[in-house]
Amino acid sequence: MKKKKKTIHRKLLVSKKETFRHVYFLLAIVIFGFLVVQFINKYSAQKNNSTIFTFDEYSRGGGIFNRRLWKILKKTGDSNLVPVVFSGSRKTKKIALTFDADMTYSMRQNIISRVSKGAYDRRITYILQKTNTQATLFLTGLWIENYPEDAKILAKNPLFELANHSYSHPAFYGYCYGLSQIAKDGARKEIRLTQKLLKSVAGVEGIFFRFPGGCYSQKDVNVAESEGLVVVAWDVVGGDGFNYNAESIKRNVIDKTTNGSIIVLHMNGAPNAPRTADTLFEIIEQLKNKGFEFVKLSELLEF
Numbered sequence: 001m002k003k004k005k006k007t008i009h010r011k012l013l014v015s016k017k018e019t020f021r022h023v024y025f026l027l028a029i030v031i032f033g034f035l036v037v038q039f040i041n042k043y044s045a046q047k048n049n050s051t052i053f054t055f056d057e058y059s060r061g062g063g064i065f066n067r068r069l070w071k072i073l074k075k076t077g078d079s080n081l082v083p084v085v086f087s088g089s090r091k092t093k094k095i096a097l098t099f100d101a102d103m104t105y106s107m108r109q110n111i112i113s114r115v116s117k118g119a120y121d122r123r124i125t126y127i128l129q130k131t132n133t134q135a136t137l138f139l140t141g142l143w144i145e146n147y148p149e150d151a152k153i154l155a156k157n158p159l160f161e162l163a164n165h166s167y168s169h170p171a172f173y174g175y176c177y178g179l180s181q182i183a184k185d186g187a188r189k190e191i192r193l194t195q196k197l198l199k200s201v202a203g204v205e206g207i208f209f210r211f212p213g214g215c216y217s218q219k220d221v222n223v224a225e226s227e228g229l230v231v232v233a234w235d236v237v238g239g240d241g242f243n244y245n246a247e248s249i250k251r252n253v254i255d256k257t258t259n260g261s262i263i264v265l266h267m268n269g270a271p272n273a274p275r276t277a278d279t280l281f282e283i284i285e286q287l288k289n290k291g292f293e294f295v296k297l298s299e300l301l302e303f
């Protein structure tokens with residue numbers, strides 16, 4: 001009887017030991033899994049952040065974001081270093097007013113069939129000239145084809161700098177404000193066509209590119225970079241697209257502009273940007289009163 005009890009006790013001890021072994025094993029798996037997840041998170045976070053650089057981040061360590069640095073980045077061939085510029089330096093009161101001249105195939109169709117009056121509100125460039133305000137104009141290829149004489153005139157005006165805003169203003173990546181999806185492998189074509197039009201129509205060698213709606217993947221950024229262009233976004237959204245509330249456009253811009261800001265507005269006029277011209281004079285006046293200096297992108301980014 002006593003012996004039997006002892007064997008049972010021993011058996012229990014063995015199974016307890018085994019249970020511990022199982023627990024240790026499970027624990028090891030959990031810890032390993034945790035470490036793997038941490039690693040993946042860190043790696044993907046680095047990847048996601050890779051497109052977001054600001055001027056001052058580039059300025060760290062003595063380098064500055066300018067044409068020279070751009071060349072170095074291109075030489076390294078490290079796609080993780082290809083940046084999208086959101087602002088200029090926060091250390092000076094320089095800011096850049098930028099206007100997009102959107103044109104999609106359906107906008108062109110609406111102009112041809114006289115559903116809409118056009119896609120260029122000339123009051124905008126008139127106000128810029130009257131107030132002696134520098135600006136950078138991101139033109140789509142379709143817009144240049146529709147307004148070749150205007151593109152030439154704008155190119156000759158030292159107040160303005162022309163840049164590339166794709167050919168037909170499609171969504172380069174994902175859902176993008178209802179814009180039609182870009183053709184498969186169409187990114188390079190969209191960028192190249194407009195680059196050629198800037199040169200052949202306006203005589204300009206553009207250096208900046210902006211994605212329609214600001215929708216892009218790292219792959220798209222790399223394509224633009226390989227075409228020799230610097231991708232520029234914005235940090236102040238005027239919100240003038242299809243917005244009839246001039247006061248809200250004014251507040252969006254004036255309240256959010258800070259040192260080095262890149263402001264995005266549109267030069268299309270109604271129906272795409274119906275109130276931009278109505279609010280532009282006040283925006284310029286108030287920002288100048290706050291001590292800001294309007295410069296072209298190439299000056300803001302020291303190109």
Ligand SMILES: [Zn+2]
Pocket residue numbers: 100101102165169211212213
């Ligand atoms: Zn646009």
